[in-house]
Amino acid sequence: MRVEQGLTQRQLAEPVYTPAYISTLESGRVRPSDDALRHLAGRLGVAFDELATGRSARLVTELRLRLTEAQRTFAVGEAEAAAEQYAELLVEAETQGLAGEQAAALLGLGECALETGELVAGRQYFERAEACLADAPLPARVPALRGRAVAHYLAGELRYAVYLLETTLDELNRGGLHDPDALLLLYASAIGPYMDMGAHARAAQAAEFALALAPQSGDPALVARMHRSVARTLVAEGRLAEADASLAKAAELYRGLQIRTELANCHWMRGYVYAQDGQLERAEEELREALGMLSAKRAALYSSQVAVELADVLHRRGKSDEAAALLHGVLDDLSPERGAVHSAAAHRLLGIIAEDARRTEDAEEHYVRALSLLERAGAAGDLADLCRLLGDLLRRTGRVEAALDAYRTGLGHRTAPGTTTLGPAPAQPPL
Template identity: 85%
Template structure:
């Protein structure tokens, strides 16, 4: 975007403002310029210097920026203030209300050619769509935000890149999600662009795809990196609210640069509130590790912590996924009825397009619970539904395990040929524990 409008547009604007104020060309020109220069400028035949525009702005009683670009005075600052309002709304879980705010902001930013504010509004709309489970729309907004920021430094593009990766992950496209996250991490770490917030977002976002692909070592490492990078903020919501209030006061006093600085701090704190969702993933990861170690009480506590953090954010997709892990722990602790009730409650939030791997995990666990209750028909139905979901997502390790469960059930009910087919399918998907078909792990951050 050019810093100012073309000479013809500026000329028409000067002429209109002069007429509105009842000024002659001579009155506007004095004392530094001639009426002939003003006439040439208004006809668009000369490109005015910054010095000339400042003179004209002062004589016309408008801001330099308004005369040069047509934007109302302090428009960008006012939009940034409203962007922090929308961020606050989203951070408190009101995604639909926030989406309305972001749509209005996007329209204004596009009208006035404010690329940075346009990208921020698109990013916000993407986050709202993700919160509401509309992955396709969310991804489209993230892609448009990336396009706006094409010439910006990589850390500025990370939230949009991360949003796109998470949308692919939740749609069941695990390998591509990992590719996007890992390639961005590598670029940040290898190029020396050490930005702790960007790294935290990326590492925390990689945990889920790693877990679902069976790359447990990488998931554990990503969780440790994320927790080590987590910013130490006492009460970000309170501090952000303070910065917003201060910004409003500064704007009223005409101290625009200071207001912008306060708004930048508020925006960063609201972004850290969104990171709370990512930190919940770290508790989720720890819960998984405790469960694998047989420390079921500690696992339940970590998973309940993760679930509480996600419920505060009303992040339905993520909380449903954690609920599946918690149900597994409850089942292993002998509380199968409680586990089944939890699974049936969350299955409505999961599908082949939204959380396919965890939807499959819910059906798998319901199948095991049904088998324990000697309801083989229900167990088989759950296993077959899980198999269909996992085949679509390409979760090889989980597929192999599920085929074994289905094969064992079919064999016990006398269907030997069908059991052999299930076992053969499972062997085709067999992978070593903790491995994946991904390439080398991304570079380690300079902690």
């Protein structure tokens, strides 16, 4: 820097130090004190941190601006392009030794991986981000922990996903770490797994806490995501008008932020709401809109999940052949490790379609495959319903004892406590 600026060693040293001292610093024989570094930084017109760490403040600022640009790329639905940006930024952050920026790049890569259905890679990115932030306060680590939980949830590991979310919530609440954004993110993320596990009371409580925390959050995207999650609990309670209003708020926020992925998810949830309310034509319109938006962004896993729900609506509208074709087309993209609950739902619906067509053996095969997927995921409510379907099929074909076994299994799932492996619910936030 001295040579670039045309300064002599004497000019850099004076009036506090000698040219000989500057010479020893430049040759690496002596380590400068903080006072010396401050003097030199002032003479060179740079920040103290730049001399102390060897990192250019300008380069760090540019790196952070490019991280923001990558976030924007992801937000408008270009997950693959965003992943390329994040990968480049991760290398630069590692070279510069910037732990916070490394974590941000890894979080971005994790979100991109979830978007494209690469759940194992996504979980690994979130684990690395958490390791980068090992010395940071818990609220700073919440996005990485939440990312890990979502990866496990999408893989069908509902109980472990809830375990991660609940233990983090307990640590935040019991430790007095009242961070509204962190708490809102965790409560909103827990709603989906709770609903799939049949723990509707706990899902409703999480939604209540999330709604109470929303006014304290400074992140409109997070608030919009919360509204989308809360809609699920409102549907379960039969409060369909409120659910639709919540989704309308979310969609408005997402449009303002130009976040197409989440906007697609709003169409998805509105389709779900209309389907629950029996408004099948409107449900089909919303789900087709969501499927088109997600497919355009090549969000394979989410597209497959929407396709399953669209197939259910098509079947209920008398379009069973189209529904079956759609389900067969997406089953290859779903597996026990990628979307177990929706994979089971696809087999369940194919079983119903086969039963309607009097193809009993095909129906039984689909029900049994769905049962295996749901048992692994621990989706109690769906398991109970499936056991009833299987029991009815077995009874109609004269296998009464096997039907009784299926009904008993279903009753066991229905009467199991709608809780997680932890027992008590997480501590309540200090609202």
